[in-house]
Amino acid sequence: MNQPIHLKSAGLKSTLPRIRVLNLFESSDEHHLSAEDVYKKLLATGDDVGLATVYRVLIQFEQAGLLVRHNFAGDKSVFELNQGKHHDHIVCLQCHRVEEFYDATIESRQNKAAAERGFTVQDHSLNIYANCIKPKCPNKPR
Amino acid sequence: MNQPIHLKSAGLKSTLPRIRVLNLFESSDEHHLSAEDVYKKLLATGDDVGLATVYRVLIQFEQAGLLVRHNFAGDKSVFELNQGKHHDHIVCLQCHRVEEFYDATIESRQNKAAAERGFTVQDHSLNIYANCIKPKCPNKPR
DNA sequence: GAATGTGATGTTAATGATAATCATTCCTAT
DNA sequence: ATAGGAATGATTATCATTAACATCACATTC
Ligand SMILES: [Mn+2]
Ligand SMILES: [Mn+2]
Ligand SMILES: [Zn+2]
Ligand SMILES: [Zn+2]
Numbered sequence: 001m002n003q004p005i006h007l008k009s010a011g012l013k014s015t016l017p018r019i020r021v022l023n024l025f026e027s028s029d030e031h032h033l034s035a036e037d038v039y040k041k042l043l044a045t046g047d048d049v050g051l052a053t054v055y056r057v058l059i060q061f062e063q064a065g066l067l068v069r070h071n072f073a074g075d076k077s078v079f080e081l082n083q084g085k086h087h088d089h090i091v092c093l094q095c096h097r098v099e100e101f102y103d104a105t106i107e108s109r110q111n112k113a114a115a116e117r118g119f120t121v122q123d124h125s126l127n128i129y130a131n132c133i134k135p136k137c138p139n140k141p142r
Numbered sequence: 143m144n145q146p147i148h149l150k151s152a153g154l155k156s157t158l159p160r161i162r163v164l165n166l167f168e169s170s171d172e173h174h175l176s177a178e179d180v181y182k183k184l185l186a187t188g189d190d191v192g193l194a195t196v197y198r199v200l201i202q203f204e205q206a207g208l209l210v211r212h213n214f215a216g217d218k219s220v221f222e223l224n225q226g227k228h229h230d231h232i233v234c235l236q237c238h239r240v241e242e243f244y245d246a247t248i249e250s251r252q253n254k255a256a257a258e259r260g261f262t263v264q265d266h267s268l269n270i271y272a273n274c275i276k277p278k279c280p281n282k283p284r
Numbered sequence: 285g286a287a288t289g290t291g292a293t294g295t296t297a298a299t300g301a302t303a304a305t306c307a308t309t310c311c312t313a314t
Numbered sequence: 315a316t317a318g319g320a321a322t323g324a325t326t327a328t329c330a331t332t333a334a335c336a337t338c339a340c341a342t343t344c
Contacts, residue, residue, distance in 0.1 A: 013340060015292060035331080050294040055331065071216035073267075076330060090261050101255045106248050110270055113243045119232050119272035125215075126268045128252055130261035155311060157321065177302080192323040197302060199321095218301060 010064035017049040021057045025067070025081045032070065032078045032098050072098075072127055088126040095137040152206035159191045163199045167209070167223045174212065174220045174240050214240075214269055230268040237279045 006022060007014045020042055025033065028041065039054045049057075058079055061067040067079040072091050086107075087100040106126070114121045131137075148164060149156045162184055167175065170183065181196045191199075200221055203209040209221040214233050228249075229242040248268070256263045273279075 013291070015340070017293070052295080052332080053293055056292085071213065074211075074213035074216070074219060077216060090256055090259060092261070093264055099259055099261070101259070103251050103255055106251050109245050109248050110268075113245055114232055114270050114272050117232060117241055117243065117274075118276050119234070119241070119270070119274050121270055121272045122235055123271040124269060125271075126252075127266060128256050128261070128263055129265040129267075130256050130263045132259075132261050134260050155320070157311070159322070194303085194324080195322055201303095 006066060010061075010066055012060060012064055017053050018057050018060075020047045020049055021054065021061070022066070023047075025079075031080045033080070034076045034078050036076065037078075070125070070127075073129065088128070090128040090130055092132040092137060093129050094131055097132060097137065099132075148208060152203075152208055154202060154206055159195050160199050160202075162189045162191055163196065163203070164208070165189075167221070173222045175222070176218045176220050178218070179220075212269075213267070215271065230270070232270040232272055234274040234279060235271050236273055239274060239279065241274075 007018055012018060021038060024038060024041055024047075025031070030037070033041070035051070035055050035058055038058070039049070039051050042049050042054075058067065058069075058077075062069050062079065065082055068082045070078050070080070070089065072078065072089070085102070087102045088106075090099045090101060092098075110124055110126075111121055149160055154160060163180060166180060166183055166189075167173070172179070175183070177193070177196050177200055180200070181191070181193050184191045184196075200209065200211075200219075204211050204221065207224055210224045212220050212222070212231065214220065214231070227244070229244045230248075232241045232243060234240075252266055252268075253263055
């Protein structure tokens with residue numbers, strides 16, 4: 001048995017496609033993956049899973065709290081393992097590299113802004129779009 | 143002549159469809175509008191404009207700096223007039239009302255976070271998803 | 285350990301938002 | 315008023331995502 005632990009405790013039946021998708025997220029170094037990313041990576045390793053199933057499993061994992069969904073710049077959704085530590089993202093417009101950050105002051109001021117206006121915060125999304133100047137960046141045109 | 147001022151100074155030829163779209167944004171009380179919103183509102187007033195043209199004009203206005211685009215929760219894009227004053231948004235998950243806010247501390251800490259990591263900020267998007275408790279909110283289920 | 289019923293899967297078709305085509309029409313500068 | 319290039323609109327295409335539905339696999343019972 002692989003990690004039926006997570007799946008069962010998440011209220012999900014332990015099936016081969018779900019185990020494969022979960023394994024992928026746990027083993028991949030790229031940890032922000034789109035449905036297409038997941039589909040292709042599983043194809044490449046022979047751990048074939050139907051595309052519709054990938055989409056379904058991602059939604060289920062998100063609802064179960066195993067994955068977190070992000071939408072960068074209106075593009076396709078990307079998912080990452082929910083490590084319990086919320087963070088926001090900086091996305092390089094050139095190489096699409098994603099870096100994570102957390103700023104407690106930003107978080108608390110968001111809550112303050114919402115509360116002052118009579119809102120009960122459910123969620124938020126903060127993405128910074130930038131150009132990275134690190135050597136890693138191929139700086140390919142968009 | 144309507145407001146060929148804006149259009150010309152933005153480097154855009156003054157055409158009837160563009161004037162109509164611009165007028166709509168300048169006169170509508172709802173100031174966050176999707177392409178479909180624009181299309182339907184123009185239909186309703188008889189100021190008919192093709193849907194493809196609406197999409198094109200919105201892109202052109204965005205590139206010209208007349209409009210700003212937002213993507214709330216991965217949904218369809220919405221646009222608003224660029225008043226030169228950047229702000230972020232709180233979106234009610236129930237009635238979809240959008241409220242605007244600006245927090246200088248949040249802005250500066252974003253820049254700091256990006257700079258510390260070697261990024262040159264080009265843009266950012268901060269959306270708070272919440273439930274509003276004001277009487278205005280019909281609190282319709284999503 | 286085999287039967288069994290429900291829920292999961294995969295193939296395929298449908299959606300919805302947006303972009304691309306292309307023939308026709310409209311601005312703007314002669 | 316004319317001419318040439320840009321803009322428009324009807325239509326088709328694309329892309330990500332979801333829906334349908336027949337088949338298959340898990341988990342539980344016998
Ligand atoms: Mn992340
Ligand atoms: Mn706004
Ligand atoms: Zn980069
Ligand atoms: Zn509301």
